[in-house]
Amino acid sequence: MKKVLTVLWLSATLGLAAPIEGYMQTLADEAKKTDASFSGFDAKRGEKLFFSEHVGKKGKKISCASCHTNDLNKAGENVFTAKVIDPLSPKANKERLSDVKNVKKWLRRNFNDVYNREGTALEKGDVLTFIRNY
């Protein structure tokens, strides 16, 4: 009986653990592979990535905040199409970071939009850490 319970409890907690945790671990493994001295993601570095401006794909100087605003708890607006963007912080918007497929897609797209290249595992992990702890 005790064994059965333990197995059930384990599968329940695993099932409940946010899928994003698994993705963070994948990113951490990758970051460690490129740099053996990697010692974890850092929200401060993520914040810098989020707010620093670059000449993006459209040839205009933008940062992530250009669309997501300076306050991640507030709704933003696509600076080019005027479409409303729901808040980025999981605190204000429960849907955020709940679907890893979606997270990967937007990291890929938005790094290209702002930085004109894909982000590294370290950068992605840092930005996600910043957003998660906002």
Place this chain on the structure above:
Amino acid sequence: MKKYLIMAVSAATLIGGVALFADDERYERKVYAKSEKAVQPDMPKKKLNEFETLYQKECGSCHMAYQPEFLPKRSWSKMMDTLDNHFETDATLDVNDHKTILTYLTSNAGDSKYTTKHFSKMSNSVPRDEAPLRISQTPYFMKEHRGIPKRLIEQKEVKSIANCAACHTTANQGIYSERAINIPNYGRWDD
């Protein structure tokens, strides 16, 4: 102990099931209401709903999910081939989603089936050897919008000619009648 466990598990299953069911129903109603006017069901209805929902979610997160009837098949094929630089933005998709949306767009394109009046006019006005990516560059669109002053288009409430719903209040339902036009800081528009 075992009893409690069984109770807890079945309660969780029940709640999850009800939540899923409720969600399904909501989607169904929303999508039907939308597709009746805009999309003739050449595809089986269930599949169409699924495809349309994905299209709305993926493409509609950055701009209005334009009705596929507005452009011919060749335009949509070209569009989906160039998503890595989609109007200078990365709009790339996961392989499966890409396939689904391409199928949805091409099988509902203006030259793929019978369409209601204003849709077919837009798509049919495109010369055969052209495949525009902007609906706003089809001859019929340009004719219909040529009288609109630039300032009304560039004002912050509209921002761009691509923002249909800023003035066509029922654009998301595929209804572009003159009655439903309300230009911000101007009002109704009569031709």
